[in-house]
Amino acid sequence: MGTTASKATKGVRSETLRRSNLAAIFAMLRTAPSVTRSELVEATGLTRSAVGSLIGELVEYGLATETGAQHDGHRGRPSAMAEIDGTGLAALSFEIGVDGVAAAVVNLRGEVLDDARASRTRGPVAAEPKVDDLVTLANLLGYANGMVGDRRIVGIGVAVAGTVTSDGQRVVMAPNLQWSDVPLADLVSARFGAGVAVTIGNDADVGALAEHRFGAGGGANNMIFVGGEIGVGGGIIVEGHRVHGRSGFAGEFGHMPVNPSGDVCGCGSIGCWETEVGERALLRRAGFDVDSGDAAVQRLLLAAQHGDAAVLDALAEHGGWMAIGLACLINVFDPEIVVMGGMFNDLWRYVEDVVTSDLARTSFGGQERPGVVVAGRLGNSARLIGAAELAFQPLLNDPVSA
Amino acid sequence: MGTTASKATKGVRSETLRRSNLAAIFAMLRTAPSVTRSELVEATGLTRSAVGSLIGELVEYGLATETGAQHDGHRGRPSAMAEIDGTGLAALSFEIGVDGVAAAVVNLRGEVLDDARASRTRGPVAAEPKVDDLVTLANLLGYANGMVGDRRIVGIGVAVAGTVTSDGQRVVMAPNLQWSDVPLADLVSARFGAGVAVTIGNDADVGALAEHRFGAGGGANNMIFVGGEIGVGGGIIVEGHRVHGRSGFAGEFGHMPVNPSGDVCGCGSIGCWETEVGERALLRRAGFDVDSGDAAVQRLLLAAQHGDAAVLDALAEHGGWMAIGLACLINVFDPEIVVMGGMFNDLWRYVEDVVTSDLARTSFGGQERPGVVVAGRLGNSARLIGAAELAFQPLLNDPVSA
């Protein structure tokens, strides 16, 4: 949910034209390690002089660098290589999960420069103590007065396990934290100073954002991200943009009804996908204590690694149910790629075969789309990198604004 | 699937800037009966002189008219009203369905000026005889040499019951017509002359397009359209744009798995939504001959109208299954509106109460979203109006191109 201009103008004029071109070139620099001006000419359709001027401005503002020209063996004047300047700016990102909180400093290349985590017991906790935790983690990372070391923090992004308003300011509801209508951005702003903008995002949405920009989904225009711990949710990328729906509730994949004879879900319905593939379903299926959280899941994975037959059977059955919901998503979206995050990322090695073979049988035209479901590549950092992207978004939209 | 430029440039320059502004104003004219220049200034952020010049150009090209200024009682110079010129241009649109073919002449306001239909018995038919039918219908409508009467036909759009390549040129597969990889646009072009561009679209996708631009979904940024006859499919509008997925397969709502203990579907899976809510499921549930097509559905509706208890019971059960799949779509997309088209439009009066009350219980946060599911407003014309939009799309993208 990038911030919206105070006046949603649709008309283009000279100054917005240049801003748009700066943003486009900046975005192109972020999808490649380095780029020549000629490649930018090719990609944008602008002339060499226009691209030169635009690159010059990004360099002047400390967003890009142009290295010395590199000889590549063909004749003609060598090209200078432009790339993102990963040194001067960073975002501070946080994650408020069910099992703990985390923080990271992330640069413009999506690289985690430093991070910190703290476990917390599950259960209802007010927002303020969680924000206290965030302050503590930020201090651990060396944050002070809008800076970390000699990097300027351009914004703060927070991933939370709940639904968020589309302006990224309030948590509408987070059932597993037992929050309802929490002005989280204001709470964080109050502690970090009004000079740094704070943006909140749903944890699955920002996981999708990260895997799309820097992870397994890179280069895809249409991507589905499935994440899950206690709850199962997801993010949707369509034509390169995230979909959040009219109230921020899009991506509630855990509540797809897949089994009319199934169990009662926490949402009150019967047979939601979450009741078959969530954390509690897995632990129950494997004969573990369903209330022991992530620690129990780690023990289950350890048992699987050691070849425990009951656990492997449970995982196979789990994979079968995963395939049912994934078939639904594939038939509805026809995505280029489906990225499995959260707990599913951890399970992937044990369920991939079952999921893949079941999908080949159950997805419409699925036989023609091998490899469409993959594990995420950013692991535990995905949500932190995604939250940083929320913080960077105003800069991405208008690279040379104040 | 609007046509793509031969060179996908992302850079903006003066000439593309003006084209973009012309397109934006043209689009605004199409969403309102008439608009003042001041309203366009407000909406676009451009100045009065820029808007005046842009409107002047649309008028010069015969795309808009500016009526005499209207007195509205407040002081100040009265405003001229600009509106779409619905007189000089039109699109020729066709629909190739399972039970027949149809054609229409549609103007820039989305108004059907004239239409013609022909029923056909079901079953496999080669594409060529279908195109013969289209030529016959076009002749009936008075089409000759790129004109109908004194209206110039700017393009031809064809809705077909199957999946279509994203460039709108080929039918990848249409199971109920038993087509596979048919170059339909070329076949139509060959009969109507190379001077008129032909664009093909999936029938549910174009139904969604029509209801979004001119029907029940007007004004929504995020809309789901559910259509169905033998097969059940749908269209997805996200941030105002249609979603077709990587291969044009998006919107296969009929193949969402909702019942692991259900029937074998035509696609080979078990318990797809289509097996519970498609035409055959309804006819079987009501004790009718499942192979008698649309005529049987009409007889069923007549029986319901007369209060046949068995039929009303069947419809209630049908509504329950409709609600299950709709709950899935609502949880996945969080759409502003879901529009029911095709057969579901016909059934709506008999199933609305069951669907609405079941959704209130089964959709995540559904209680807070009354009225999100509605019947379509364009009825049988939806697909024809939507196909016309495919034909108009190049003009919408660049209003003053040749």
Added chain:
DNA sequence: CCCCATTTGTTGTACCCTATTACAAATAAG
């Protein structure tokens, strides 16, 4: 009836930004 305020339309010039053209620089090929 006249003057004033307000809103909209038109016109001429200023300004922003890229396009175009020409030239310079830096290479490899012959």
Added chain:
DNA sequence: CTTATTTGTAATAGGGTACAACAAATGGGG
């Protein structure tokens, strides 16, 4: 050493909107 090729830079041209001023057309108020 010359030529060909590719890229960078600089000066000017050109497209299109912004800006400012003025004109036109209304209603309000005295």
